Amino acid sequence: MKKTTSIISILVVLTALASCTVTGAPLPDYNNIFINVANDAGATYDAFGNDTYNIRFEGIDRGLNALHISTDPAANYGQVTLTEALSGTFYATDSGGKGYEDEILLMVAVNGTIPDDFSLRITSDGYTWPPNPVSNTAPPFDTVSYQPVALDETFTKADFIYGPQTWKPTGNEVEYPIYFGQDLGATGNTFRLMFVDLNAGVLRPNASLENQGAVRITYEFRNLESFAAFNVYAYCKTSNNGDDMVAWSNALLLPKTVSGYSVVRVPVPFPGKTDPPTDPDGDGIIEDMNGNGYSDFNDVVLFFKQMEWVQANEPVSRFDFNGNGIIDFNDIVRLFKEL
Structure with a gap:
């Protein structure tokens, strides 16, 4: 319980720091x-x-x-x-x-x-x-x-x-x-x-x-x-x-x-899990980390514990909530806020 409370505290602090910056050159218009x-x-x-x-x-x-x-x-x-x-x-x-x-x-x-x-x-x-x-x-x-x-x-x-x-x-x-x-x-x-x-x-x-x-x-x-x-x-x-x-x-x-x-690209199961992560809302981003078919606080905890593993083993953009190309605390914050 103490560990879960600490994670919640970290998430609350990080929420205030969350940001997303993108760069590039989109097409200038829809037509002509x-x-x-x-x-x-x-x-x-x-x-x-x-x-x-x-x-x-x-x-x-x-x-x-x-x-x-x-x-x-x-x-x-x-x-x-x-x-x-x-x-x-x-x-x-x-x-x-x-x-x-x-x-x-x-x-x-x-x-x-x-x-x-x-x-x-x-x-x-x-x-x-x-x-x-x-x-x-x-x-x-x-x-x-x-x-x-x-x-x-x-x-x-x-x-x-x-x-x-x-x-x-x-x-x-x-x-x-x-x-x-x-x-x-x-x-x-x-x-x-x-x-x-x-x-x-x-x-x-x-x-x-x-x-x-x-x-x-x-x-x-x-x-x-x-x-x-x-x-x-x-x-x-x-x-x-x-x-x-x-x-x-x-x-x-x-x-x-x-x-x-x-x-x-298909994600693979997290360490200790048998089912692969899923995208319950179909938006291209994975919210269900433990593969049970829905997103809840257990997924936030698992994501928090396995950040480095996700970066090394999963298709990163499927877990990259803020689109900055890496797995960071901001991604965990955004998953938490989606619950």
């Missing part, structure tokens, strides 16, 4: 912005002469119907996938009326602090073609060429030049989630972003084409300590929406058809 890609070769379509793409959605909820993420190219409306696999494959698919997008960009978002030894290898394969000068018209099949290796490149922490932030760009005038089910009210649960040019476009599903005309995307993480979310964006050279625009992305809010792909 120029973004750089992380590829060494730069943008495949450098329409503006500044090695960028222009994200320019037409308006609220526009451009969120045609493009999807799927684990099966035949299921072109896609689905939401959450996996523990640090390597895997998914597809960018199309269900839109015009039947194509000239180029697919991959947005990668990593939660919390990215380790210095982090890396992500991305490979892609799919079709390329000279953009059709006729607006909103798919390329003739005799101009389409399959690229078995459209991209094979490894990216590091330094490539995540955008963030910290909690939203992805769309035509909506308010924040739009990075992954399905995200609590946008959890403003401290931030992500770093990068955009990758996949060097291939997507075509309307066709059984005679490789992967039905989808862009296949394969990933391999090393030293991912937290949570990563993938989104896709599409560029079109000429369309009824305008020229040289990135104006399409996968939807993440109902009632639209939602799709996405996320990877979560």
Whole structure:
């Protein structure tokens, strides 16, 4: 009892000292912005002469119907996938009326602090073609060429030049989630972003084409300590929406058809425990330290006792309540205040 009282006293003192500071360069706006890609070769379509793409959605909820993420190219409306696999494959698919997008960009978002030894290898394969000068018209099949290796490149922490932030760009005038089910009210649960040019476009599903005309995307993480979310964006050279625009992305809010792909690093049981820690409220941060399915004062005590062990053995960003990249007393205070 005396030991527990001492812990409470420490928590009360530390509450007054709690603070959180973040630095970085979030995207400047939700829409009509120029973004750089992380590829060494730069943008495949450098329409503006500044090695960028222009994200320019037409308006609220526009451009969120045609493009999807799927684990099966035949299921072109896609689905939401959450996996523990640090390597895997998914597809960018199309269900839109015009039947194509000239180029697919991959947005990668990593939660919390990215380790210095982090890396992500991305490979892609799919079709390329000279953009059709006729607006909103798919390329003739005799101009389409399959690229078995459209991209094979490894990216590091330094490539995540955008963030910290909690939203992805769309035509909506308010924040739009990075992954399905995200609590946008959890403003401290931030992500770093990068955009990758996949060097291939997507075509309307066709059984005679490789992967039905989808862009296949394969990933391999090393030293991912937290949570990563993938989104896709599409560029079109000429369309009824305008020229040289990135104006399409996968939807993440109902009632639209939602799709996405996320990877979560799984925490391990604390010393002396058999069940792994859990995230009862689904905000990406672990509150249930002892793995019994809910958060209570026992979790605060366990967290306090095992601070150094958590820093050395767990995915730190899953336990980093204040987002400063380390496990400290401020994190224990914040868990205590959530009870």
